[in-house]
Amino acid sequence: MSKTLGRRARVLIADDEPEIRVVLADLLSRAYDCTTVGSAEDALARLRESEFDLVISDIMMGGMSGLEMIPRVLERSPDTVVIMISGVQTVESAISALRAGAFDYVMKPFDLYHVEAAVGRALEHYSLRVQKRRYENYLEEMVGQRTAQLDGALHSLGDAYRTTLKALTAALETRDQETHGHSERVVNFSLRLGQEMGLDGEQLRSLEFGSLLHDIGKIGVPDAILRKPAALDEKEWVRMREHPAHGQKILCGIEFLEGASRVVAQHHEKWDGSGYPLKLKGEEIDLNARIFAVADAFDAMTSDRVYRIGRGYDEAVTELDAFAGRQFDPNVVAAFRRIPREEWDEIRQRSVEAREMKSASRRLEQAAGRNMLVEAGAGAHVN
Structure with missing residues (x-):
């Protein structure tokens, strides 16, 4: 029984693979x-x-897809929460699910x-939404205080998206091995620099998500350009320079990423107005984008590449000083x-250690998940 609902929550599982339905039902029916x-x-x-x-719901099923189903579910029952699951590990499918109204996205x-x-997390979100609706229909002066509390609780659930966004970034970085791990490192650099600049709360959250997703627009850049071992020609550079605007379009309409989208759109602008795509100048550039630009440059200069060894701290700082202003x-x-x-140095080392631990953990989790699916499927066949 859910403590917040006062009853057992009702869960509908839609998947065209019987084994997946069995595993999820066995896991959750307790x-x-x-x-x-x-x-x-059948779900509708x-x-x-x-x-x-x-x-x-699975995204890809025979007949109507899970993505097509989401708006119909929410039209009939606006408070119902939807989680999408899919074996298609692409940035596009996850973004499509979130934009369609899914609360979360789980990869197979x-x-x-x-x-x-x-x-x-999803049922906590559902419970808070229901409670908020009830209080909003109650006496106005009493509801005001409680609504603020519930809004705060709902907002804190933005943390639930962090894992999903990191998974999206990891999927994107598989296309560009040269910058493998760059997004996670630059997030940590940006957050420390943001704290030094006096940011807190929502500002830091937007900086974190914007730093994590800064290159999401590169999903629109062909692999032939992204992985080209030689210098890009002028036409290829024009295509590459489109990625900030393309990234902003991808995130457009996702409310909790509104602040992050400005970092994505402006992370190649320069203080003197010589950047792209909008040639913004000085404080016309979003503060988080200005912070990210310094953190990004520091990581790029001090990280090893296949064609060079990363610069030392002193040399990198000298370069930052030279280009300040x-x-x-x-x-x-x-x-x-x-x-x-x-x-x-400590932030970089923590990032390296965290990535190594996550990589090892992910391999173990995938192996365990496959074993459990095989065992569950075998049990279902016997029965």
Whole structure:
């Protein structure tokens, strides 16, 4: 029984693979009332007959897709929360699911612990939305205070998206091995620099997500350009320079990424107005984008590439100083210099260690997930 709902939550599972339905139902039925169907059409039919708090659906199914189903679910039951699952590990499919109204996106092969965690977050989100709606229909003066509390609780659930966004970034970086791990490192550099600049709360969240997704627009750049070993020609550079605007279009309409989208759109602008795509100048450039530009340049200069060894800290700082007032906001460069070198070294080392641990953990989780699916499928066949 859900403590916040006062009853067992009702979960509808839609997947055209019987083994997946069995595994998810077995996992979740201990705590929730689960109903399983094999298609989006059957799911909508069930929703016409009964109310469900959560819908878990595969994206690709025979007939109507999970993406096509989302707006129909939300039109009928706006408070119902939707989680999409898919074996297609692409940035485009995840972004499409979030833009269609999905609360979360789980990639196959999935770890069952992570599925349970995603379901818990989704039902917490559902409960908070229902409570907020009830309070908003209550006496106005009493609702005001409680609504603010519930809004804060809902907003804090933005943390739930962090894992999904990191997965999207990892998928994108598989196309560009030269910058493997760059997004995660530059996030940590940007956040420390943002703190030094006095940012907090929502500003830091937007800086984090914007730094993580800064190159998402490169999904529109052909591999032939992105992976070209030689220098790009003028036409190829024109195509490459389109990625900030393309990235902003991808994130457009996702409310919690509104601030991040400005970093994505402006991360190649320069303080003196010589950047792209809009040639913004000085404080016309979003502050988070100015912070990111310094963190990004520092990581690029100090990271190894296949064709060169990364520069040392002193050489990188000299370069930042040289371009302060031209490429970079001088105030951001000054803030960078106030942070001791040891902190930057520690941040880089933590990023390396975290990435190694995640890589090992991911291999173990995928192996465990495959084993559990095989065992569950074998059990279902025997029965």
